[in-house]
Amino acid sequence: MEYEAVIGLEVHAQVKTRTKMFCGCKNEYGGEPNTHVCPVCLGLPGALPAPNVEAIRQTILTGLMLDCRIAEVCKFDRKNYFYPDQAKNYQITQFDMPLCIGGGVVLDKYAFPKEVQKEVYAAAEKKIRLNRIHLEEDVAKSTHYATESGIDFNRCGTPLMEIVSEADMRTPEEAFAYLTTLKRILNYGDVSDADMEKGQMRCDVNVSVRPVGQTKFGTKCELKNLNSISGARRALAYEIQRQIETVRGGGVITQETRRWDDAAGQTYVMRSKEDAHDYRYFPDPDLLPVRTDSGLRAEAEARLPELPRQKKERLVTALGLSEYQAEVLAADKALGDYFEVAVGDTKHGAAIANYIINDFLATEPDTADIQIPARHFSQLAELVSDGKINSKQAKEVLAEMLVSREEPALIVKKKGLEQVTDLGALEAFCDEAIAANPKSVADYQSGKLGAINALKGFVMKKTKGQANPALVDEVLKKKL
Ligand code: ADP
Ligand code: MG
Ligand code: ZN
16 A cells, blocks of 8 residues: 655744843843843743734734735733743743734745755645744753753743644655745745754654545654754654554554654654643733734735745746746845846846856855855856857856956956957958868858868867857858
8 A cells, every 4th residue: 555644844933033022131042041031031920021013023924925814813822831941831822813824835846855856847836835823932942961951041032933834745855845945935034044953943843644545634743843954854754654664564653742863863752642731721811912903914014025936936037037047046035136236237147147056156155145246247248248258268257256256357358368359360360271271161162061160160279269259250251
């Protein structure tokens, strides 16, 4: 029997704000532990939370970018549990009235792992539906040492949104593309840096298997706190295999929470359904419900950016890029913006995209802070379209430009690459070619027009490739 996987993701993303979710402490990491704290985020008795309106705005913006319905009224609830990372013994979250409902993520084809992109480009686009997005506070960060543990409350109380998908994914590669596409959209909206390696985005993976053709879901396992997109893909590949082997061997899957060990390449049981928490959710009596239709929604709407997919469409239709080129450039906001500055109002979009994707990206994978002035790319394209250098020479200039960061025109001069376009000089070379190749001349004149190529080759060799090929062709034809 053939089996397929069913996958749903719960993604936590840190929301970009100046201060924490319910107090005025700085929303900032990397400082001395326990320096951005106050009675509210330390959970001292009697402290009162006040919601951060900017965090609500950013989450509404996320909902708008992901096509969600924005609730007109939402509220905050207490999720009760006892653990050192949350000193007040409950986390403020949203239970039955979240801020954003429904929505979806259309998977970018370029967001899939390289090995499967060919098949993906040949297939139709796939949309992963969302269930909800709610806003909550993050907990403190614990670090376990050999004989003791440390806890840093700088993170406690910082705003966190939880984006819950429907169980619409079927392969580890789709989960990979989902996380990649989602991160890209969060970056475009500037709502979260969403870097999983830095803990700014964390992901719980829910996965079950079922016989192909069966509509009912199988029993799921949840893999907690994956901290990279490729790690999520590896964890899923392992877990799907484990579940399929279990059912094939006559076993049953029990609902449990598992931990992925990336180094060992295995998942382990953390807890079974029997020890599931009862969180005793109830509305937080310290916080009023929030109305979004009193201006918050409109303020978020005013911030809606051009999204990656819209940018891609525009690069194809307005600048003449291929679908692939447009996706590569739209995938990275900083790179896409740089590209658009480079093109400016020239007509060289496709050529510049080619330089950037094929040459620049190969040497400079960090695109956040590009040192080469953008106009150097348009100047290079200009030199080619004006016939000053040919496309082979352009590659040489480009290689030099990426290293020395000098202007292409200067590099052309230094290297003596300028094409010979001086008619007098070209005529002399053509005469020489004709004198030295009587057979080719005779062939051409008897109708074998291809024989002219030998003469052109002669001129190019004599000029070390610097003759303007179109001019040589013209002069030779006239003389013959
Ligand atoms: P829980 O209450 O255990 O967190 P939810 O119903 O809230 O479960 O779902 C959490 C996530 O698990 C969602 O992304 C959902 O799509 C996914 N999910 C639910 N059931 C299954 C299943 N049988 N197989 C795979 N994923 C599932
Ligand atoms: Mg869950
Ligand atoms: Zn505080």
